[in-house]
Amino acid sequence: MQKLCVFALLVASCLGLSHGATNDDIEAKKFIKEASDKYYELYNKLADEIFTSMDADDDFEQLLSKFENVKNIAGGLAEIATNAKNFDLSKIKNEETKQAIQTLKMTGDIVVLGDDFEDVLSSVVSLNELASDKDIDPYLDGVNRPNNESLAYIPDIQEVFQKSTDPEELKYYWTAWRNTNYIWSSAHFFEIVEVIKKAAKAFDFPIHAFWYRSYNTGEMLKEMDAVMKDIKEPYQQLHAFVRNELKKKYGENVIDVNGPIPVHIFLQVLEQPWYEGSVIESYFPFKELPPYNKLVEKFDAKQIIEEAERFYQSLGFDPLDEEFKRDRLKINDESDNVQNCRASIFDDTPKVYMKYCNSVDFKKFMQNHGYMGQLHYATEKKNLPSYYFNSYDLEYSVGEAVILSASTPKHLTAIGLAKDFEFSNHTLFNRLFRMGIHTLFNIPIYYVHTRVMHDLLDGTIEDKEVNKHYWKLMEEYVGVEPPIDRDEEDIDFTYKFFLDIEKNMQTKKFVGEVLGYQFYRAFCKKTGQVTELNNCDFYGSHEVGNDLKAMMALGSSKPWKEVLGKVLPDPKLSGDALIEYYTPIFDWVESQNKESKAKIGWNATKRKIL
Numbered sequence: 001m002q003k004l005c006v007f008a009l010l011v012a013s014c015l016g017l018s019h020g021a022t023n024d025d026i027e028a029k030k031f032i033k034e035a036s037d038k039y040y041e042l043y044n045k046l047a048d049e050i051f052t053s054m055d056a057d058d059d060f061e062q063l064l065s066k067f068e069n070v071k072n073i074a075g076g077l078a079e080i081a082t083n084a085k086n087f088d089l090s091k092i093k094n095e096e097t098k099q100a101i102q103t104l105k106m107t108g109d110i111v112v113l114g115d116d117f118e119d120v121l122s123s124v125v126s127l128n129e130l131a132s133d134k135d136i137d138p139y140l141d142g143v144n145r146p147n148n149e150s151l152a153y154i155p156d157i158q159e160v161f162q163k164s165t166d167p168e169e170l171k172y173y174w175t176a177w178r179n180t181n182y183i184w185s186s187a188h189f190f191e192i193v194e195v196i197k198k199a200a201k202a203f204d205f206p207i208h209a210f211w212y213r214s215y216n217t218g219e220m221l222k223e224m225d226a227v228m229k230d231i232k233e234p235y236q237q238l239h240a241f242v243r244n245e246l247k248k249k250y251g252e253n254v255i256d257v258n259g260p261i262p263v264h265i266f267l268q269v270l271e272q273p274w275y276e277g278s279v280i281e282s283y284f285p286f287k288e289l290p291p292y293n294k295l296v297e298k299f300d301a302k303q304i305i306e307e308a309e310r311f312y313q314s315l316g317f318d319p320l321d322e323e324f325k326r327d328r329l330k331i332n333d334e335s336d337n338v339q340n341c342r343a344s345i346f347d348d349t350p351k352v353y354m355k356y357c358n359s360v361d362f363k364k365f366m367q368n369h370g371y372m373g374q375l376h377y378a379t380e381k382k383n384l385p386s387y388y389f390n391s392y393d394l395e396y397s398v399g400e401a402v403i404l405s406a407s408t409p410k411h412l413t414a415i416g417l418a419k420d421f422e423f424s425n426h427t428l429f430n431r432l433f434r435m436g437i438h439t440l441f442n443i444p445i446y447y448v449h450t451r452v453m454h455d456l457l458d459g460t461i462e463d464k465e466v467n468k469h470y471w472k473l474m475e476e477y478v479g480v481e482p483p484i485d486r487d488e489e490d491i492d493f494t495y496k497f498f499l500d501i502e503k504n505m506q507t508k509k510f511v512g513e514v515l516g517y518q519f520y521r522a523f524c525k526k527t528g529q530v531t532e533l534n535n536c537d538f539y540g541s542h543e544v545g546n547d548l549k550a551m552m553a554l555g556s557s558k559p560w561k562e563v564l565g566k567v568l569p570d571p572k573l574s575g576d577a578l579i580e581y582y583t584p585i586f587d588w589v590e591s592q593n594k595e596s597k598a599k600i601g602w603n604a605t606k607r608k609i610l
Contacts, residue, residue, distance in 0.1 A: 077108035123188035230575025284430035292362035315545030350382035370399030380552035400516020449506035481605035
């Protein structure tokens with residue numbers, strides 16, 4: 001039953017949005033008006049079916065019936081795409097109409113591929129479940145578990161990476177999870193790759209234009225390359241400091257102070273920033289951080305949404321409408337006390353839906369500030385036709401910027417949540433360092449994941465070369481290596497690589513994170529906060545709100561950089577805001593590296609991909 005619900009939800013995720021224009025020219029204009037209205041009607045039906053299909057009291061027959069309805073609706077979307085393809089664009093004179101037709105050709109996305117569509121959805125479901133399947137035998141020297149039960153990556157193995165001090169245990173779980181899943185994961189992964197290629201061909205799009213279609217460009221990797229050049233030197237300084245600390249923790253037999261960091265140890269660094277025992281613990285103890293979860297313990301799950309909503313209202317946004325709050329804002333009954341629960345949001349039309357987690361902690365509190373950005377974005381562009389409703393995924397960057405502001409000591413103190421906690425300079429640096437490890441070590445991984453797909457889709461590498469290519473990129477850009485020699489036929493990606501892979505989520509993560517810091521810096525400058533960027537709070541600024549609304553209202557009716565220009569003076573991806581935000585960390589680790597004479601950069605790995 002649960003798999004059927006997930007399958008239905010993924011139908012929506014694979015029915016991508018589009019943008020467009022017209023025919024001879026009256027006939028085309030009539031078509032795009034009718035097609036856009038039909039598009040919204042079908043998508044709203046789809047959202048209603050999907051979100052009601054998650055009701056806990058539905059039996060299997062009801063779920064099956066709803067899934068058949070979903071498939072019928074998807075067929076209606078495919079019909080729009082088919083009719084749009086019948087127009088001869090060479091006969092259409094109006095450029096806006098031509099663009100609308102081109103976009104409507106993409107309605108339904110990979111649904112137009114018939115049987116391949118169902119196959120790829122099955123593969124997406126299977127890959128999304130890789131982390132939750134309990135199929136890994138416990139480490140024999142590890143913590144005793146009831147009945148020696150098998151473990152899932154989430155949450156079982158993830159908790160090991162957060163707390164273990166045994167590098168052999170970490171190596172075991174890294175290797176065991178991949179050895180258990182590589183055949184299954186590689187089959188589904190390559191199925192998805194082939195369907196993406198077929199879809200691009202069916203839509204008569206160059207493969208990269210199709211893969212980066214959310215940004216209406218095939219050149220996104222060039223922008224990402226520029227960011228990686230921007231952050232290369234400060235990243236290597238942070239890498240060198242962390243590697244040196246890991247050597248102190250685990251010894252020279254585990255950590256080569258001149259080489260890449262073994263990936264199982266690197267992943268532990270990524271899991272530990274907000275737990276005790278991280279590599280910076282001796283400098284900045286976890287216990288000296290604010291008691292973040294206690295700050296929000298007075299709220300229930302609905303109230304942390306309302307508190308996040310107040311942030312946007314302070315910027316001049318209207319409250320979310322009452323019909324949404326009454327009929328389309330629902331609690332996820334299966335989310336009680338689930339640490340990794342994330343809200344489900346359907347925002348592909350102005351009629352948004354949201355199911356939120358029935359649990360409260362500081363992380364959920366911040367996530368809801370991000371979710372509100374998605375909901376308000378949909379509201380601000382509500383008057384746009386369907387072919388302009390895509391927003392270049394900028395809702396994620398808006399949410400990131402708001403989270404950066406809402407999580408500052410300045411903001412938490414101002415709204416009364418942290419009024420009893422004194423933020424010393426040492427505490428502020430502690431918080432900043434932990435944020436930096438999480439952010440700066442993830443961005444190169446998002447880049448590598450994007451680059452692997454980019455090179456695989458255009459034939460730069462063949463299927464059999466993908467694992468070797470992956471490790472080459474991981475060494476070059478991240479500075480990590482496998483814990484043992486690997487086989488060329490393995491698939492060693494982290495589980496996050498596979499999540500929402502059909503939607504190019506790793507590119508969205510990269511762009512959302514980088515642009516989020518750029519937006520945040522622009523908003524801080526707008527409010528005159530030009531110093532202490534990492535403790536700037538733009539809460540209450542209608543000037544910021546007006547810039548945001550001007551950008552949101554455009555959707556994709558203007559080119560990407562023109563839309564960005566409503567917020568950014570220099571509308572392009574850049575690592576400068578990230579560097580400025582984390583400058584105190586970079587300065588500090590550089591001084592530490594000089595004192596310890598740490599090598600900056602890394603030698604080639606001694607591991608082999610056989």
